[in-house]
Amino acid sequence: MHLSGVLAPIPTPFDEHDRADTTRLRRALAKWLERPLTGFVVLGSTGEAVLVDDLDADRIIVAAREVVPADRHFIVGTGRESTQATIRATKRAAEHGADAVLVRTPGFFKPQMTSDAFVRHYAAVADASPVPVLLYNFTAMTGVNLLPAAVTTLASHPNIVGMKESGGDVAQIADLVAATPDDFMVLAGTATTFYPALCVGAVGGILAPACVVADACARVFELTRAGRHEEAQRQQRELVPLSRLLGPTYGVPGLKAALNLVGYDVGVPRPPLAPVPEAAVGVLRDALARFEEIPA
Amino acid sequence: MHLSGVLAPIPTPFDEHDRADTTRLRRALAKWLERPLTGFVVLGSTGEAVLVDDLDADRIIVAAREVVPADRHFIVGTGRESTQATIRATKRAAEHGADAVLVRTPGFFKPQMTSDAFVRHYAAVADASPVPVLLYNFTAMTGVNLLPAAVTTLASHPNIVGMKESGGDVAQIADLVAATPDDFMVLAGTATTFYPALCVGAVGGILAPACVVADACARVFELTRAGRHEEAQRQQRELVPLSRLLGPTYGVPGLKAALNLVGYDVGVPRPPLAPVPEAAVGVLRDALARFEEIPA
Amino acid sequence: MHLSGVLAPIPTPFDEHDRADTTRLRRALAKWLERPLTGFVVLGSTGEAVLVDDLDADRIIVAAREVVPADRHFIVGTGRESTQATIRATKRAAEHGADAVLVRTPGFFKPQMTSDAFVRHYAAVADASPVPVLLYNFTAMTGVNLLPAAVTTLASHPNIVGMKESGGDVAQIADLVAATPDDFMVLAGTATTFYPALCVGAVGGILAPACVVADACARVFELTRAGRHEEAQRQQRELVPLSRLLGPTYGVPGLKAALNLVGYDVGVPRPPLAPVPEAAVGVLRDALARFEEIPA
């Protein structure tokens, strides 16, 4: 498995009765397949995984797997707070056809989530997983930080092949690249710093804005790889305002609103999340209008 | 329902095969019933609720309810990240005999967890709950803060009767008391500031150290209520070092180690939590030796 | 020297040409002498000390000393970033008649401001000071925290007699009281938690709102000392909204605006501080109207 380029962490459609809607999911995925995306993550943070129970998770994985062809990476988020629940979710995802799993750090018992705890947790998951494991650090949501020292240790596990780092701290991405072997894949999780992350050694990105503006994200990747840094920097700069809106400002509700605006029909977020207010829809529409790939 | 005094948020025993152990739970509860505790919380943060799946949760609630008599409060933690899962857990807890539920704030999607989101979430849960609802704010673990403004709104719901505030910020407890009607019960969740929390209007506490040193905790409460502030302050001071060890320093693993030291047999924490190291057991033993209520 | 009760950390009047105005200072002090204040701090944080150069500091100290009689405590803020500048300022303050000095922690080189550094700094200052020294911790402004461990060490110095703790963390005040001898005076620096601070052992407070509502502050102190806790708590509650406005919300500019509203004529803050906007003056006027001691 070699990940590179831009992957989309897709949202989970819910209908107006707060049910996971696999019909909408299949339709949206069919559209995403037309974009320059090297793969998909279902049930990541953007997929509202923490709001989805295990039965629905199975339905979502099965439905998505049927649509995604073998030449695209199909990755499933399976992080849970307990090690045993993470292993159970990982095995089910593998049974249902996941190419790899993306395992968010547990984060509730913050003072106890030391590097030692993370190493034990991930080693147990990787030992039990039938498919390759990607580490996943998202400090802004979990409140804990998977540090390069722990990642160095875990990178030597034969079934741990890479990591998604969703922090915008480029120095930490540089540290992760420096602290791991060349074949360990560090993937950026923040679109606002995608270009500098690639500069310091990230091999690609799993980027929420890629659900909406895949071309723009892919261009940052291709230009950087081609050594056309000035253009990459310029393209990155155009990506920043929308990335802010879909990240810290409006989050998953903003992403769903943006996707609905451009014809993906992904429904509403699950409570306690709520649709963004009407004013935010206007702000998003204006930000989207600046991208050529989006039809007026 | 009128809560006051000291309630114990009890841990969930797990056996050496990482299974919830209801036999140990019943035995420990029988011992706790001999202590000056006005009630019990099962499946709170201290009960490692985030590491327990729904099937086990049911078994734990049923087992505990059978042991706890009607003259003690029996409260079940039912907070989940999604509103619908919280409602389901709440209904099951009520069916199994909970007197009330303690509902921790959702906290994953931090930027979206505004006062509005909390009000919608808790109102939906309280509307659906067959038993009274207690709000539960534990910023150190969730990374979000349920502010007095939201609590004021929620306090007017007929089925929301009180709140556990686990932050050590006495000013926030004073604000909560000031911002809610007299019959809304604010309970302290931090033993290190139990006495000043009572001074500013908390009606009692749900305190992890009360699982170990119930007498000392109850004495702080009784002395303060009797207006014997100097003595209350002195008693509080003796409580602080152990409370630190069982809270920020060693957390739930520390509490389980302490309980095992004093004869409660509550097993080990669930991975990724791990038992405290041997050195910590020594530190805990020394801290416990200072309490008369604990037999040498 | 025995400090107790309520002291006022008075602001420094500046005129419209950005000059320290000792005439206004004398007049305002004459009015403050009529209030139930046990002493005064000049050139504390509230006195905009960091915006005042050494020549002006001397003028301000001399002018204030002439007005304050011997039966009120007269304390001068002399904290500087370097140890040698702090010693120079301390000696000058003593020459000009300070009864004691209040020495804010240095705070610029945050990672180096360890307990060791604080112990060295304060010991050198106390060795050189002709008058008693009060430690001063104000984490919200300095970004560093003078911890109880360091204070324990420093409390054994014969010339270090007490401490002002301006953090609202009541647990830290309780820790400071517990960690120091009985004759070491811990003074609260935050009016919003004055009553609980007294509960856990503070001997008094140096409180910015006391410049405006001295009676209300003094009443909290007297009621608590008399064991009338319910009334003290009620009085404290009335103090909170104004204390918030004069603290975190509007700061020194808010205090100056409030004082000007009630007839103290203390001029404007020094740039880069600016007078509060007109809307804030209205908010302050409303908050002040709730205090009987302020004439309508």
Place this chain on the structure above:
Amino acid sequence: MHLSGVLAPIPTPFDEHDRADTTRLRRALAKWLERPLTGFVVLGSTGEAVLVDDLDADRIIVAAREVVPADRHFIVGTGRESTQATIRATKRAAEHGADAVLVRTPGFFKPQMTSDAFVRHYAAVADASPVPVLLYNFTAMTGVNLLPAAVTTLASHPNIVGMKESGGDVAQIADLVAATPDDFMVLAGTATTFYPALCVGAVGGILAPACVVADACARVFELTRAGRHEEAQRQQRELVPLSRLLGPTYGVPGLKAALNLVGYDVGVPRPPLAPVPEAAVGVLRDALARFEEIPA
């Protein structure tokens, strides 16, 4: 004035009697002139400016100016907490020959240090300054953040020509570049992210490690400018461990120790700063041994 490349923010030598030592300063500067540095900053944060009084500041500026030739940039740090003191220091620095001044944000009254306050402060300083002004944001030390919105406004002032951003947040540097005209010079202040900062548009750096390993820093700059990104990234990676030691780990005392190890004789830091312990000297010696430019 066009700044680019690598500038050194030099430390201020103090002798064993805690006096500023201009003889040592001249000698050290003579050595630095042999390195590939495009300019020097005296009395910046690294120069312990907050520990130096105005008389000593004048002596230091005069001494340094005499040594630095006209073809190197000579910049003086003149930030103070009050606007009027900053203007006075700025005028004196200009009289003594500064080519430009570097003005750190005031930071004591944190809640009041809004973008408005910064705009007023810097505009007043720039209006009064005989030489160009560089803004200077160092959130880790000041606790305040000069945001891109304020910088955009200030960049239109004819006498404000650039900015040193000492935060390691590459996204903020990218924002500053995007938010200002092309001729506004953004300089990186953190060596650990120098290369990615250059990628996103910084024109150079004012880097404490450049006092010790100027060649290595200059190489990162030259390689990036030449489009040799792989090599620049590799060179950057070698710079990181030492930069961490001279920054967050040991700070100015660490820089002085390192310089003394490689023959610069810059004395000791001023109290309350203290020399690093012996063990740190060993760590620094090992880190320095990895740089070819340092003679064994």
